[in-house]
Amino acid sequence: MLQSADLDAIRAIIARAKRWDMFFALLGILSLMVGVLTFTALFVDMAIQGVPRLDFEFFTSFPSRRAANAGILSAWVGTVLVMLVTALAAVPLGVAAGVYLEEYAPKNWITDIIEINISNLAGIPSIVYGLLALGLFVYYFGFGQSILSAGLTLALLILPVIIVATREAIRAIPQSIHEGSYACGATTWQTVSDHILPYSSAGILTGVIIGMARAIGETAPIITIGALTFIAFLPPAPFAGDPPAGLFEWIFAPFTVMPIQMFNWTSRPEAAFTVNAAAAGFVLVFMTLAMNGLAIYVRYRLRKNIKW
Amino acid sequence: MSASASAPSVSLPIGKGISDRLRKKASRHVKERIIEFLLFCAAAFSVFVTVAIVWVLVKESWVFFETVPLSDFLFDTQWTPLFDDAHYGIMVLLSGTITSSAVALVVAIPLGTVIALYLSEFAGFKLREIAKPFLELLGGVPTIVYGYFALTFLTPILQKIYPDLPGFNLLSAGLVMGVMIIPYVASLSEDAMRAVPMSLREGSYAMGATRLQTALWVVTPAATSGIASAYILGISRAVGETMILAVAAGMQPKLTFNPTEPGATITSYIVQVALGDLPHGSIGYQTIFAAGLTLLLMTLAFNLLGYWLRKRFREVY
Numbered sequence: 001m002l003q004s005a006d007l008d009a010i011r012a013i014i015a016r017a018k019r020w021d022m023f024f025a026l027l028g029i030l031s032l033m034v035g036v037l038t039f040t041a042l043f044v045d046m047a048i049q050g051v052p053r054l055d056f057e058f059f060t061s062f063p064s065r066r067a068a069n070a071g072i073l074s075a076w077v078g079t080v081l082v083m084l085v086t087a088l089a090a091v092p093l094g095v096a097a098g099v100y101l102e103e104y105a106p107k108n109w110i111t112d113i114i115e116i117n118i119s120n121l122a123g124i125p126s127i128v129y130g131l132l133a134l135g136l137f138v139y140y141f142g143f144g145q146s147i148l149s150a151g152l153t154l155a156l157l158i159l160p161v162i163i164v165a166t167r168e169a170i171r172a173i174p175q176s177i178h179e180g181s182y183a184c185g186a187t188t189w190q191t192v193s194d195h196i197l198p199y200s201s202a203g204i205l206t207g208v209i210i211g212m213a214r215a216i217g218e219t220a221p222i223i224t225i226g227a228l229t230f231i232a233f234l235p236p237a238p239f240a241g242d243p244p245a246g247l248f249e250w251i252f253a254p255f256t257v258m259p260i261q262m263f264n265w266t267s268r269p270e271a272a273f274t275v276n277a278a279a280a281g282f283v284l285v286f287m288t289l290a291m292n293g294l295a296i297y298v299r300y301r302l303r304k305n306i307k308w
Numbered sequence: 309m310s311a312s313a314s315a316p317s318v319s320l321p322i323g324k325g326i327s328d329r330l331r332k333k334a335s336r337h338v339k340e341r342i343i344e345f346l347l348f349c350a351a352a353f354s355v356f357v358t359v360a361i362v363w364v365l366v367k368e369s370w371v372f373f374e375t376v377p378l379s380d381f382l383f384d385t386q387w388t389p390l391f392d393d394a395h396y397g398i399m400v401l402l403s404g405t406i407t408s409s410a411v412a413l414v415v416a417i418p419l420g421t422v423i424a425l426y427l428s429e430f431a432g433f434k435l436r437e438i439a440k441p442f443l444e445l446l447g448g449v450p451t452i453v454y455g456y457f458a459l460t461f462l463t464p465i466l467q468k469i470y471p472d473l474p475g476f477n478l479l480s481a482g483l484v485m486g487v488m489i490i491p492y493v494a495s496l497s498e499d500a501m502r503a504v505p506m507s508l509r510e511g512s513y514a515m516g517a518t519r520l521q522t523a524l525w526v527v528t529p530a531a532t533s534g535i536a537s538a539y540i541l542g543i544s545r546a547v548g549e550t551m552i553l554a555v556a557a558g559m560q561p562k563l564t565f566n567p568t569e570p571g572a573t574i575t576s577y578i579v580q581v582a583l584g585d586l587p588h589g590s591i592g593y594q595t596i597f598a599a600g601l602t603l604l605l606m607t608l609a610f611n612l613l614g615y616w617l618r619k620r621f622r623e624v625y
Contacts, residue, residue: 017518024520028426031419032439035446038487042449042457096350104344105351116615118354123541123611124604125548127575128361130582131600135364139588156357163354187336189343210448217450220550220575224582224596259452259551266456266555274460281453292448296441 043285050278058279062232063261067272072280074231075261078147079216081235081250082257085151086158086215091208094159095197098166098204103192122160129157130224138225145226147235148251153221158211165207169200202302206295213291217284219259230264231256258284365604368597375591381598387561387572389595390581396595398602400563404571408482408553409546411567415486416542420493421535427494428501429523440495447491455555458484463556470568476558479567485552493542500534501527533621540614544607550575574603 061071097118105111133153143149173196181191197204235253258280265277373381376396384397423443427436463480467473473480504527512522528535558570559580572580578596586592 017521021518021520024422024523025426025430028422028430031422031426034419035423035443035487035490038484039446039449041461042453045457045461046453093350093353096347097354100344100347100351104347114351114355117358119615120608120611121354121357123544123607124361125544125550125575125607127548127550127578128365128600128604128607131578131597132357132361132364134582135368135597136360140364159354159357187340189340213448217448217452219450219452220554220579223579226582226585259450262456263452263551263555266452266459277456278460281456284450285453288448288450289445292445296444 046278046282046285049275050280050282053275053279054282063230063256063264064232067270067276070265070273070276072258072261072283074234075256075258075280076283077234078231078255079257081147082150082154082222082255083212083216085147085251086154087208087212089152089155090158090162090211093155094162094208094211095166095204097159098163098170099192099196101163102167102170103188103196118160118163122164126157126218127220127224129153130221132156133221133225144252145228145254146252147255149225150222150227150255150257151251153225154215154218157218157221158215161211161214162204162207165210166200166204169203169207170196172203173199202298206299206302209291209295209298213288213295216291217259217288219263222257222260223263227256227260228254258287361604365597365601368594369601372591372594372598376598385563387577390592394591396598397563398574398599400561401572401574401577401599402602403563403565404478404553404557404561404573405547405575407565407567407571408478408485408549408557408573409543411479411482412485412489412546412549413539413543415483416489416493416546417539419486420490420538420542421497423490423494424497424501424535424538425523425528428498429519429527440498443491443495447488447495449488451488451549451551452555454484454488455481455552458552458556473568474558474570476556476560476570477568478553478557478571481553481556482567484556485546485549488549488552489542489545492545493538496538496541497531497535500531500538503534504530533618536617536621537614540610540617544610544614547606547610548575548603550579554579574599 058071059076060073061069062073063075064070097114101111101115105114130153133149133156137143137149137152138145143152177195177199178191181195186194231254235250235255237250238248262277262280262284265273265280268274381396381398383399384395385399386395387397387400388395423439427439431439458480459476462484463473463475463477466477466480467475508526508530509522512526517526553573554576557573557576559572559576560570561572561577562569564571577599581592581596
């Protein structure tokens with residue numbers, strides 16, 4: 001039998017332990033709140049400053065020396081075109097590499113090197129990719145400070161993201177699907193193209209969207225390759241102008257992108273340009289949030305609908 | 309890691325007695341080989357990227373180190389490569405990088421760890437399902453936006469507390485950088501904690517331990533390697549972060565470990581040079597490659613350390 005004094009002592013110990021539990025739970029919520037509040041402050045502050053500036057003209061005007069007339073036309077067109085090049089380069093390469101590593105790669109030292117290398121690439125700071133592009137694309141290959149250079153740079157940057165997403169999506173497909181396909185006499189490629197790729201497409205798409213969202217906001221590597229910050233013209237549209245531009249002439253055109261435009265406005269001392277920066281930042285955050293949100297939604301739907 | 313073996317290649321006796329249908333398979337095999345080779349090229353491309361990075365940085369740095377002796381680069385206490393009286397002491401940029409990273413980690417490591425423990429051991433399913441995507445969003449905000457936030461929002465607030473704080477300082481940039489890194493640390497640590505088998509927790513609860521006791525004395529030790537590699541990733545992010553520092557920390561190279569001063573980091577120096585128009589091939593142009601090589605070696609060291617920690621301390625259940 002426990003003495004009542006012992007019982008009280010035990011109860012006291014339990015109460016103390018529970019108080020610590022409560023205290024830590026509170027600490028956890030507070031820590032989460034730091035993140036939430038920072039994000040809210042960032043978003044609301046930018047919205048208050050920037051949203052009044054967002055009108056139709058802001059999207060259809062070139063940057064200007066006068067803050068009130070400046071817009072983001074060349075910046076968003078540049079961003080769209082650079083993203084196009086990035087997607088065209090990174091998606092096929094990344095998916096192909098992911099498929100190879102999951103479905104084809106033999107277990108040997110070459111595969112090990114490729115795998116270690118990919119996880120290492122993911123840890124290299126983005127500005128180093130900028131230096132690579134400066135040395136390789138801009139000067140060695142002679143692409144210049146063009147949309148092509150920028151798009152390829154960002155493609156290299158998000159390649160690990162897409163490879164990892166592809167591999168994870170493929171790994172989620174049960175082994176029985178492979179076995180069924182092989183049992184019917186399909187070759188590896190037939191299995192991949194008829195079963196593996198279609199079933200993993202939603203997972204791959206999530207990875208691609210997250211990678212692109214990251215690429216949209218990347219500033220440092222594009223500044224490093226020497227993108228201009230003041231561009232008051234658009235890249236030549238195919239077959240337009242005089243003499244008519246070629247179909248792909250735009251990829252060698254000088255350009256600017258949204259984050260660089262924002263950086264340019266942020267680094268000016270006049271308050272009017274800070275407002276422009278806030279407006280551009282708001283558009284930028286909205287775009288990345290929308291893309292990330294879309295990725296989260298695709299993944300959520302995927303988890304809900306597919307039950308192997 | 310490959311989930312499946314490749315299709316068993318049956319070697320058929322080519323020649324007499326084979327029907328037409330099987331003979332077609334031989335050509336099918338060739339096509340398979342070509343596709344496999346193309347896919348291998350795509351995977352091997354990543355190795356080419358690494359080689360290209362090292363080649364470009366070493367090639368340009370080589371030219372730089374032919375002019376500037378390595379001892380000057382490592383031990384000079386001034387960094388004035390664009391002045392007539394040029395000094396190339398990387399120490400100056402390193403001090404900025406170390407100071408801002410230290411400030412960021414003081415924010416990110418405690419908060420990230422507490423969030424991870426809370427989400428993995430305390431929070432209900434619903435809260436976790438909301439909080440994890442939210443953390444991902446926080447990590448997805450472009451860093452230039454964080455830089456703008458540090459410069460126009462946080463610095464004025466800090467100046468109310470320390471009136472002497474200059475408009476550009478490492479403190480505000482470092483703090484915002486810390487918030488930016490929280491999701492990386494929290495998310496990876498949480499993954500490591502969730503990988504700890506339930507039976508360990510159940511054992512702990514069965515002994516009468518509370519959640520906090522279980523979290524601190526059972527889950528955390530079991531997840532040490534994952535948590536450590538999350539920290540390393542955080543450090544590596546902090547060292548490589550560029551735009552927040554370029555916007556909010558000023559770009560004056562100064563040998564200081566005082567976060568309330570403006571300072572330049574390796575990364576913000578590269579941005580500063582890239583924004584100007586230095587002629588290709590000049591010594592100023594080559595300094596950014598030497599700085600980039602230093603940065604690459606630092607992050608490589610951290611990556612290797614993280615890899616080693618994961619291997620060395622991984623608990624296998």
